[in-house]
Amino acid sequence: MTTTRSGAKVEAGAKNENGEGVGSKHELDTKTTPSSKRTKKEDSKKQQTIEDTIPSPTEAYGDGKNQAPANEDKKKQNGHEEKNENKNGADSKEKIDHNGSAEHKGARKGAVPSNILEKGIIYFFIRGRVGIDEPSSVDDIRRSYIVLRPIAKDAKLGEGTLDDAGNSRLIAIPKKVLPSSGRDRWIAFVEKSHASFKTLKDEFLSASDYTTKTAGVRHNPAATPVAEGIYAITSTGRESHLAYMITLPEELGEVQKEIGLKDKGSFIISTRNPKYEAPKGTALPQGPEYPQEILDEFRALRWVATQPKHLDFENTQFLLIGESSGIQKATEPQKDQKEGQEKPVEELEKLEDEDTHRMEGLQGDDSAAIFADLHTHAKDYPKLQTTF
Numbered sequence: 001m002t003t004t005r006s007g008a009k010v011e012a013g014a015k016n017e018n019g020e021g022v023g024s025k026h027e028l029d030t031k032t033t034p035s036s037k038r039t040k041k042e043d044s045k046k047q048q049t050i051e052d053t054i055p056s057p058t059e060a061y062g063d064g065k066n067q068a069p070a071n072e073d074k075k076k077q078n079g080h081e082e083k084n085e086n087k088n089g090a091d092s093k094e095k096i097d098h099n100g101s102a103e104h105k106g107a108r109k110g111a112v113p114s115n116i117l118e119k120g121i122i123y124f125f126i127r128g129r130v131g132i133d134e135p136s137s138v139d140d141i142r143r144s145y146i147v148l149r150p151i152a153k154d155a156k157l158g159e160g161t162l163d164d165a166g167n168s169r170l171i172a173i174p175k176k177v178l179p180s181s182g183r184d185r186w187i188a189f190v191e192k193s194h195a196s197f198k199t200l201k202d203e204f205l206s207a208s209d210y211t212t213k214t215a216g217v218r219h220n221p222a223a224t225p226v227a228e229g230i231y232a233i234t235s236t237g238r239e240s241h242l243a244y245m246i247t248l249p250e251e252l253g254e255v256q257k258e259i260g261l262k263d264k265g266s267f268i269i270s271t272r273n274p275k276y277e278a279p280k281g282t283a284l285p286q287g288p289e290y291p292q293e294i295l296d297e298f299r300a301l302r303w304v305a306t307q308p309k310h311l312d313f314e315n316t317q318f319l320l321i322g323e324s325s326g327i328q329k330a331t332e333p334q335k336d337q338k339e340g341q342e343k344p345v346e347e348l349e350k351l352e353d354e355d356t357h358r359m360e361g362l363q364g365d366d367s368a369a370i371f372a373d374l375h376t377h378a379k380d381y382p383k384l385q386t387t388f
Contacts, residue, residue, distance in 0.1 A: 178260030179322030241330035253386025
């Protein structure tokens with residue numbers, strides 16, 4: 001079902017009828033009444049963890065006493081990597097908004113806390129199983145995806161779409177749904193790094209057909225958008241977090257809740273040391289080609305707190321661990337925060353408010369805005385899906 005945005009504009013500094021500021025949608029407010037919060041149903045479909053061998057948050061980083069295995073040769077095992085080979089060459093006259101880059105670098109210089117390691121725009125997609133263009137349940141989903149488009153740490157968002165900086169990352173989540181608590185721990189991997197919007201369009205967003213000897217022509221459906229928002233990779237000392245706030249759709253629907261999305265959410269993220277064998281059932285045919293500098297940073301640990309640079313290498317595998325507390329832990333101010341810097345949650349709220357104004361200014365409905373931001377035409381792809 002298509003979600004339509006309100007065309008109303010909100011002036012900067014304006015307040016709603018309750019006296020709340022325009023950025024209050026994602027404010028951390030411990031006094032909020034229960035009826036104003038959206039909660040994920042406990043009996044909703046939930047995926048089991050890949051293997052019990054995947055570590056808990058405490059175990060993930062090891063005790064520092066592990067010795068590197070004697071045989072460091074990378075073992076090639078059966079894995080999974082999904083590629084769309086056919087390009088969508090359809091000619092379209094649909095107008096895409098390009099009002100100059102929305103990324104205004106330097107506008108937040110000195111204000112961003114040091115424990116925000118990276119920030120940017122985040123997109124969530126799903127892809128149906130072979131032959132299923134419109135999933136009618138989580139079981140019909142083949143895989144879920146996250147697209148990260150980093151922006152400069154000192155940037156603010158203005159009007160228009162983002163430039164194609166060729167720095168997007170496509171992250172695959174084989175488990176289909178997102179982890180919601182510390183008990184949920186599973187592997188995700190970087191399918192594409194340093195990707196241009198054209199690469200995403202040709203090799204990810206578009207549908208493709210292929211032929212098999214036994215089943216004939218098979219149809220690999222196009223990717224379906226389910227949400228857009230802002231994100232930050234933060235450090236709280238020993239752990240790294242991927243925190244996000246959803247801009248579109250304005251109200252989370254059935255699809256968003258079923259796959260584990262929240263208005264604002266976070267995951268602990270830790271990167272797997274490729275020198276060690278992957279947990280059972282998660283190995284990829286090829287590991288990441290890290291430079292020696294990154295390999296040395298792993299030392300003898302099996303897992304380390306994820307750094308943004310880890311995600312710049314294809315086949316990087318990292319652990320997603322759910323955080324039931326939302327973004328509170330991920331946005332805790334650190335002791336070394338300098339005077340004059342925003343609190344991490346304030347920085348995210350400002351970025352989300354800027355993104356809300358930006359997306360409202362783009363033409364069309366939610367789907368049109370999301371695809372325009374990715375420099376492609378919404379009419380060629382599935383609508384943003386909110387119901388099964």
